[in-house]
Amino acid sequence: MCYIREMSQTHDHLTCQSCLQRFNSVFCKAKEANLDLINDQKVCNTYRKGQTLFNEGAYPFGVYCINSGKVKLSHQGDEGKEQIFRLLKSGDILGYRALLSGDRYTASAVALEDTAVCFIPKELFVNLLKEDTGLAFEMMRQLSDELHRAEMKITHLAQKPIRERLAETLLFIKETYGFEEDGITLNVRLSREEIANLVGTATESAIRLLSEFKKDGIVELEGKKIKILKAKELLKTANIQD
Amino acid sequence: MCYIREMSQTHDHLTCQSCLQRFNSVFCKAKEANLDLINDQKVCNTYRKGQTLFNEGAYPFGVYCINSGKVKLSHQGDEGKEQIFRLLKSGDILGYRALLSGDRYTASAVALEDTAVCFIPKELFVNLLKEDTGLAFEMMRQLSDELHRAEMKITHLAQKPIRERLAETLLFIKETYGFEEDGITLNVRLSREEIANLVGTATESAIRLLSEFKKDGIVELEGKKIKILKAKELLKTANIQD
DNA sequence: TGCAAAATATGATATAAATCATGTATTACA
DNA sequence: TGTAATACATGATTTATATCATATTTTGCA
Secondary structure, three states, X not given: OHHHHHHOOOOOOOOOOOOOOHHHOHHHHOOHHHHHHHHHHOEEEEEOOOOEEEOOOOOOXXXXXXXXXXXXXXXXXXXXXXXXEEEEOOOOEEOHHHHHHOOOOOOEEEEOOOEEEEEEEHHHHHHHHHHOHHHHHHHHHHHXXXXXXXXXXXXXXXXXXXXXXXXHHHHHHHHXXXXXXOOOEEOOOOOHHHHHHHHOOOHHHHHHHHHHHHHOOOEEEEOOEEEEOOHHHHHHHHOOOO | OHHHHHHOOOOOOOOOOOOOOHHXXXXXXXXXXXXXXXXXHOEEXXXXXXXXXXXXXXXXXXXXXXXXXXXXXXXXXXXXXXXXXXXXXXXXXXXXXXXXXXXXXXXXXXXOOOEEEEEEEHHHHHHHHHHOHHHHHHHHHHHXXXXXXXXXXXXXXXXXXXXXXXXXXXXXXXXXXXXXXXXXXXXXXXXXXXXXXXXXXOHHHHHHHHHHHHHOOOEEEXXXXXXXXXXXXXXXXXXXXX
């Protein structure tokens, strides 16, 4: 694991207790003493944009807690087409699904921008879950929320046209990463292909629909920057009932 | 809650300790003493085919553990089109997703055949999860498995043609409910519409594809009975990579 | 038991979205 | 800084699947 330490940079001297993400994270309800334990055993690391945190098929040895940056979680489907099904930000943990199932990873995690993470070894994480009821419940809540989101996505994929799903995806990105200081630019850079792989459609279709949204004055496109000009219109286009 | 007791029938004198489903269920790892608690507080009930256990939008007051029978979990999507995303059998519990999220139900549960369930009150269930690490971990494992299944379904909905998804669905039904004594008839009666709502397609498309499978000698159709004649062929048709 | 209603089946048609094709703009990097 | 590679854009075409229509069978139940 030494190489990880060597790669690690600015944030490994930062304690979990003083971590800005602490109260955004699953550890928000964890006991103080347990934070000390995590702090002792965590291994910090940074990944450049495009680097892989873990790959489908590998064995999980712990969970990753994002300190700063953004990560996508995706499957490799037929003929290598990527399906993105989660977007992660600071405070989020990842890698827990496979770990709790006792599986290998069934998804790959790739940094969407330069990202700093703390790695928490499996044994420690499991022990904490055993010992700390607050943490365990928070974990269950998070799993339940993810499950809900996934089930809604199933329904929408089966029943909604791409136009609605694209609108919904843009709103989801907004929910997840928010806006930049200007209050309208989505605070992440995704390629058109990634947007398509999030919506579950062909890249050309995503591009075409984005162009239509632009023509309709709903969004403004500036390279990979996407500005939401008419949030209400977008919400209406998304046609969300629930 | 009296009316529930009045409706309850054959199985409410059965103890959890002697319940045949005990080791199929999330309670397989629960402590003996806790089974006594559940046994004391459980409320047994039966539902006829087509009856609703709970509805989207209602508040969860506990979880349901299926003693015998079959239940579908589904969303009501646009224009009332149903999307089925889970099939449950004896030993399965349901209603935990909303309960753990602190949400209302986001899905409805309907009996696919006459079904006997034990209702476990929320407070008890939550206390057990707090107190019994084995149970809590089993719960997390189950949530993680469900999440995995849902994520795979998302990828397949986005990327696979209906023919493959129908084949996959038939295999999933087989995994869940198994065969009847003859070893080839799927051990559940679903309408064509329900099959379509499981696959995520139009009813006519499901019917058409089933007819094709029949013409190809892969299945035999006898009303709602579906016999799998060529399981290997079906597996090939499903084109599953993972 | 018979009859209406619902479910199943199948053909014809429409349509959303994928694919193919090609051009233009960006980006990477030698 | 120029050039190749990649991403983006948009039109043309094809295709899978939904929708519509209608016949037939099954089911519920009066």
